[in-house]
Amino acid sequence: MSVKDRVVNIIAEQAMLEPSDITMQSTLEDVGIDSLALVESIFAIEEEFDISIPFNANEPDKSDFDISDVASIVAGVEKLIADQKG
Template sequence: MVLEKVKHILAEQFDVEEDNITADTNIADDLGADSLDVVDLLMSLEDEFDVEIPDEEIENLKTVGDVVNYLEEHM
C-alpha cells in the first residue's frame, strides 16, 4: 500500500507512468530529480503519510524502496 501511494506521488510529480516506477528506481538518476524536486517530494510524502522526514535522512533515501522502508518504519 505504501509503495503504491509513493509511486502515485512520484508519477504525478515527475510526469512518468506509475508502471515504470519500481522499488529499485533511483529518484535522482532514473527520475531526474534535483535537490528542489527532492524537497518537494518529501513535503508531499510528509503530508500524505503524516510523518516528518529530517533533513539528515534525505541523503539515505536514494531509491523508491528506501523511501518506502523509511515511511513504513516511521508511520
C-alpha cells in the first residue's frame, strides 16, 4: 500500500468514514476531525511509519508539518520518511 493510502486509512478511521470518502483536497475540519482526534491521528501516523512528527497543538500553524489538507499531510509524511528513514 502507498504512503497516501495508508495515511488516508488512518484519517478515515479517526473520522469514522470510509477511505473512499476522503479526498486529497479534504481538510481535517471537512471530515470532522477535532483537536483531540488530530493529536491521535498524528500519533497513529507516527506509529504506522515509525517516524517522529514535529507538531505542537498550541501552534499548529507554526509547525513544519502542514495539516491544511490531506494532500499536504501525505506530502509531509513522505518528506519525513525520506528525512528520517532515508
